[in-house]
Amino acid sequence: MAKRRRKRRTHVPQTDESANPDAPKIQKSFVFKSGKVGKSVAALVKDMRKVMEPNTAMRLKERKRNRLKDFVSVAGQLGVTQFLIFTRTDNGTNFRLARTPRGPTLCFKILKYSLIRDVLSSQINPKNLGKEYNSSPLLVLNNFGGEEKHTKLMINMFQNMFPSINVNKIRLSEARRVVLFNYNTDTKHIDFRHYYIDLKPAGLSKSVRRIVSTNVPNLHNYNDISDYILREEHVSESEVESGVEATVTLAQELIGRDNRKSDKRAVKLREIGPRMELLLVKIQAGLCDGEVLYHEFVHKTPEEIKKIQNERERRKQLSALRRMEQERNVERKKVEKEAHRLATSGGKKGKLVKEQEQMSDVEDNIKKGFQDDSDDQSDSEDDQSDSEDDQNDSEDDQNDSVDYQNDLMDENDSEDDKNDSEDQDDDDDNLDDEFSDLESGHDEMDDYSKGIEEDLFKVDDDDDDREDDSDNNNDNGIDLRASEKPNKNQRQKRKFDSLKGKPKFSMKIGTNKRRKK
Numbered sequence: 409m410a411k412r413r414r415k416r417r418t419h420v421p422q423t424d425e426s427a428n429p430d431a432p433k434i435q436k437s438f439v440f441k442s443g444k445v446g447k448s449v450a451a452l453v454k455d456m457r458k459v460m461e462p463n464t465a466m467r468l469k470e471r472k473r474n475r476l477k478d479f480v481s482v483a484g485q486l487g488v489t490q491f492l493i494f495t496r497t498d499n500g501t502n503f504r505l506a507r508t509p510r511g512p513t514l515c516f517k518i519l520k521y522s523l524i525r526d527v528l529s530s531q532i533n534p535k536n537l538g539k540e541y542n543s544s545p546l547l548v549l550n551n552f553g554g555e556e557k558h559t560k561l562m563i564n565m566f567q568n569m570f571p572s573i574n575v576n577k578i579r580l581s582e583a584r585r586v587v588l589f590n591y592n593t594d595t596k597h598i599d600f601r602h603y604y605i606d607l608k609p610a611g612l613s614k615s616v617r618r619i620v621s622t623n624v625p626n627l628h629n630y631n632d633i634s635d636y637i638l639r640e641e642h643v644s645e646s647e648v649e650s651g652v653e654a655t656v657t658l659a660q661e662l663i664g665r666d667n668r669k670s671d672k673r674a675v676k677l678r679e680i681g682p683r684m685e686l687l688l689v690k691i692q693a694g695l696c697d698g699e700v701l702y703h704e705f706v707h708k709t710p711e712e713i714k715k716i717q718n719e720r721e722r723r724k725q726l727s728a729l730r731r732m733e734q735e736r737n738v739e740r741k742k743v744e745k746e747a748h749r750l751a752t753s754g755g756k757k758g759k760l761v762k763e764q765e766q767m768s769d770v771e772d773n774i775k776k777g778f779q780d781d782s783d784d785q786s787d788s789e790d791d792q793s794d795s796e797d798d799q800n801d802s803e804d805d806q807n808d809s810v811d812y813q814n815d816l817m818d819e820n821d822s823e824d825d826k827n828d829s830e831d832q833d834d835d836d837d838n839l840d841d842e843f844s845d846l847e848s849g850h851d852e853m854d855d856y857s858k859g860i861e862e863d864l865f866k867v868d869d870d871d872d873d874r875e876d877d878s879d880n881n882n883d884n885g886i887d888l889r890a891s892e893k894p895n896k897n898q899r900q901k902r903k904f905d906s907l908k909g910k911p912k913f914s915m916k917i918g919t920n921k922r923r924k925k
Contacts (some may be wrong), residue, residue: 418455434571436472437464437490438479446498446522453494455524455682460492461541461604463571466692476696483508490569493696503686504696506564511694512701514565515710516686519597527681535678544570545585545602558691558702586677596704600684603677 441450441455458467472692491506501521506513528534547570552563566589583605590599654675658837691702699720700706708716 433487433489434463435490435568436486438468438483438488439464439469439492439494439570442466442470442476442481443495443496445494445501449494449501451523451525452521453681456492456494457525458541459545459682460569461544463544480509480695491695502689503684505569506695507568508563509695511692511696511698512561512565513692513694513696513698515564515689515692516598517683517689519687520683521683522681524681527679527683531678535606535680536678537604540584540604543582543584546570546573546583547588548588550588550590551593552589554593558688561691561701561878562688573831587679594899596687598686598688600682600686602682604680606676606678607673608676616621744769844925 436469437460439460445453457464457468465488475491483491489508491504491508493504493506495502501518502520503516504513505516507585525868541746549563549566552559554560570587586603586605588599588600588601588603591597592599628773655672675775687704688702690700690706693701699717756890
């Protein structure tokens with residue numbers, strides 16, 4: 409039998425924003441790269457996403473065809489308030505911190521940076537964090553005390569990167585990491601560091617503290633416990649302890665060994681990376697564009713600034729005019745399309761529109777009719793009498809038109825009969841002519857046949873005479889058949905020669921077709 413599945417996952421805890429609508433809004437961020445940056449800068453982007461956890465998109469995937477407007481379009485739906493953009497040019501690597509959706513934007517140049525793996529590789533006992541990333545880090549701003557406008561704006565932007573905390577309500581278990589921004593007034597460089605808060609027993613040396621806070625150590629390389637306690641430690645720069653330990657009294661219980669309430673513990677910051685050294689280059693009023701409020705290297709005169717502002721205002725006005733014109737064109741095209749559809753639509757839709765218009769007209773007339781009943785009644789009687797007169801007149805006009813049409817039809821019939829009679833007479837004359845031609849043709853044929861018969865009899869008489877002569881010659885002992893007997897061709901030639909001068913037979917055959925006008 410299969411083992412019953414046991415649920416170990418818990419429900420997603422409600423955030424302060426969902427539980428209490430009046431709670432302050434939590435700052436959320438997008439950390440992404442723009443353009444071709446290389447593998448090292450891409451790794452830096454991933455490290456910065458860890459710093460901004462849990463209020464950032466850890467699995468955000470950028471593509472080459474993505475533009476800034478693509479991220480802006482989804483930022484409002486997801487409640488994103490900050491953009492951390494990393495780019496790389498021929499002059500170096502840049503970092504932009506922008507406030508959505510209208511700015512401002514701080515543009516930094518990254519002078520130096522180290523990744524998380526570089527920082528951990530320099531430590532003897534690196535710390536692998538897990539649950540520490542479930543809460544936002546604490547923000548520490550050091551040496552930002554200038555009165556310049558760009559410095560105050562920079563402080564405000566850094567403070568808005570992470571959610572604000574309430575000192576009276578915060579739980580110590582949520583304060584596990586620290587982000588430090590240190591400003592150097594001489595070089596104007598900003599150092600960025602990321603630390604993990606570690607608590608140790610206070611008043612003990614490092615070796616004794618290790619024995620107390622951990623399990624029994626491995627002592628096989630030592631002859632005595634004192635060798636282990638008094639051994640020399642080689643630590644890295646990030647693990648160096650200060651001469652004076654910062655001790656605190658715990659107000660709440662913490663996760664860890666022997667971290668009970670009211671116990672004294674030494675607080676230590678262990679760096680987990682990444683590191684960055686930044687230089688503020690310029691500040692823009694908009695989201696990665698707009699008026700330049702501050703520039704580290706370029707300084708303009710008041711006249712140049714005024715000229716730039718006028719040019720920017722002119723561009724805004726032109727864009728507004730173009731937008732208004734486009735909106736008017738869109739509305740005009742919609743109206744024309746609807747009018748064309750109504751004008752050319754046939755079938756049920758067109759009929760329904762017409763019926764609706766007619767029904768609306770009828771309803772308006774009915775409403776107007778109920779206002780003045782007496783006046784409308786008298787007017788209706790007059791209108792009825794007028795309509796009857798008009799109807800009678802229309803009937804008379806209709807009768808007159810019918811009579812006129814009948815007269816026209818009679819005239820047309822008479823003309824047709826007349827034309828038919830004339831055509832019949834012409835046909836009779838044509839038939840008489842054709843019959844006369846046929847009779848004359850028959851007479852000529854009779855004469856021709858008689859002439860042929862006479863010629864044939866004459867030819868027979870000549871043949872008889874010729875035979876008699878041949879007989880006589882035979883009696884005299886002379887045979888003339890071979891010399892004087894005509895062959896077939898000769899007989900035909902004689903026949904045709906005898907027919908020369910005879911009249912030829914001809915006959916006209918008429919057609920009994922009706923003439924067409």
